[in-house]
Amino acid sequence: MTVLSQVFEHIDQNKDAHIKSLSDAVAIPSVSAWVTHRGHSLKCAQFFSDRLQALGFSTELRSPPIQHKVEGQIVELPPVILARSANEDPSKKTLLIYGHIDVQPAEKSDGWNTEPFDLTERDGKLFGRGATDDKGPVLAWTNAIEAFQKVGNNPVNARFILEGMEESGSVGLEELLNDMKAKKDSFLQGIDYCVISDSYWLGDTRPCIAYGLRGAIYFLIEIECANQDLHSGCCGSLVHEAMSDLVWMLSQLTDVQGEILVPGIMEKVRALSKEEAATYQGIDFDIPKRRTEMGAPMFIHEKDPARTLQGIWRYPCLSIHGIEGAFSEKGFKTVIPGKAVGKFSIRTVPDMTSEDTQKKVLDYLNDLWKKRGSPNRAVFSSPDAGNWYYADPNSPNYMAARRAMQTVYNVAPNLIREGGSIPITLVLSECTGKDVCLLPIGCSNDGAHSQNEKINVDNYVMGAKVMAAYMQELSDIKP
Known part of the structure; x- marks a missing residue:
């Protein structure tokens, strides 16, 4: 049995424990917009810091170097978690993983079928605020790293940047990263690859990898x-x-x-080139299904799937x-x-x-x-x-992600662009000098920012496997 097969087996065997960790994380209402409840943000930062420390990471809760004012009052910003493997191996590649641990506001009275901060499993789905955006994906990374540690060594050095203000515009993070870059902070030195798992598949059956953001x-x-x-x-x-x-x-x-x-x-x-136009023809996108899920009477470009995708990308x-x-x-x-x-x-x-x-x-x-x-x-x-972000989907970083998806799902992923924004993506790329791979694990119907947000149990489990396979692929890239 290969190391990767053992990693996959460990992830499967610990599914219940991983769901429990997500339940504990969702239970912390770390809503960055609720400035009068910043204690929850601090508690959530400590939760994820503890999780990483248990995996042998050294962690620091660093405050952004700016003042945050709301209606004329200075409000404390949640700390940014900087974590790195305690004993980095200089012979291994170094992967920087970005995620966020704050969430959108949610109340049962908003139209939720369950309590939003009480993770509820129904029909293979895990409902709760932050389940897919972005606590679930962040924990999936830790689950993949944990599995490697149990069966051997992690194939790469991993570092994390986890913030608590993404849903409120990533206030303070850009200033922090630029300050670190100017001071040549060692945390940003020696990074080979960057990845973000804070986006979604185009549908709910075929995996996707995104190479652009608006x-x-x-x-x-x-x-x-x-x-x-x-x-x-x-x-x-x-x-x-x-x-x-x-x-x-x-x-x-x-x-x-x-x-x-x-x-x-x-x-x-x-301008739309002929080469780019051709890439839209092979993408799986079911307009009637997506429209029905949304409850919309009609899409603007109802009869033209390619133009519909171009419109949102x-x-x-x-x-x-x-x-x-x-x-x-x-x-x-x-x-x-x-x-x-x-x-x-x-x-x-x-x-x-x-x-x-x-x-x-x-x-x-x-x-x-x-x-x-x-x-x-x-x-x-x-x-x-x-700003928008655009990367080369054929770069070594992206090719590793594509091979990882193929390994786990036995199908080539759709290459897509995202209609949404992750403003810090470009900043990360500029501060590290590396492209940032956008590696989603959730489905388009997960309802991020909406009532009844969820992540499928299968996506949570398989997502950790994709992350593990991706790290293995990165380690195999030749200089």
Whole structure:
């Protein structure tokens, strides 16, 4: 029996223990957006630090070198876990694994069928906030490393960067990494490969490896018509209502087919080559199944799977996320908001730049406001931006991941790009000088960020095997 076969056997035999570890992790409500409950973030960091120390890692809980302010108040940032094998072997390759241990907010009243912080197994699925995003994948890495230690030695030196603010924009992590790079911190030295497991398959049957991510730029439209909320019976028709202005402004951002109406927004988008167009033809993507899972009546490019995939991977999109200041509860409240704030974002792609995109959008908003002719006070801003990422799927790092998927699933993985963003990916690549392999283990229907988030038991177990096979493949790469 080969070492890898023994590793796989160990992972299978310890499935229940690994599920228990995930249950313990999910039970910690490490919601980074809940700034008044940072104690949970600290507890979660200690949980994962303890897990790594039990595997022989030396760990450090390092605070980001910035102050984090929320509504004018300085709020403590969760520490970043830096972990490395206590006795690194200089003859082995070194793999840097990034993950995050914070989660999105969740309440049973949001529409969950189970308690979100109580991992529940049903029909081969593990339901709980963080099960797939990203506590499950992080623990799968530790499960793979544990298995190697039980049957032999880990084929690579492993290092971890685990943060607690990814779901809130990775506040402080970029500054920490750049500070470490500037100081030539030994933790970032000698890294051969980088990997992130914080994305998903295209469907739920065939494994995937992602080689690209879209960026994300956020925008705010703030309109104020009064210094307080008003009664519509007393003040209706007296003022130019902020909400009416805002709804009109938001309606001018896209057309019914989802095309962005900002002039020149497509100018820097990389042209679709014949070679790239051909790669979309062999990808497994079941439009009716995916649409049914989402409960959507129709996709924009319903009859063209290739164009549908291009739409979520290689073209920009604009999405409106919400309105602050509006009455959103059930029932009626005859209020005129004194101030209304609209929130939207644009997902960017190669070769768009944040600076160019921000300028074009803000110029367009100012032109729209002049056209509207309202006397109200308006402010347009872009408070945050993260860049896109694109890698060579034929690099040694990616080829190792592809062979690992083939070994575990006995089928070549689909090569895909992700429509979402992991802003720290590009920073990791720049700080280490290496490409970053995006190695997902979860399915498209896992419901990350949504109610009833889950990871399939099979994906959790097989994912650890893929990670083990990937580390073995990396060790076999010749200089």
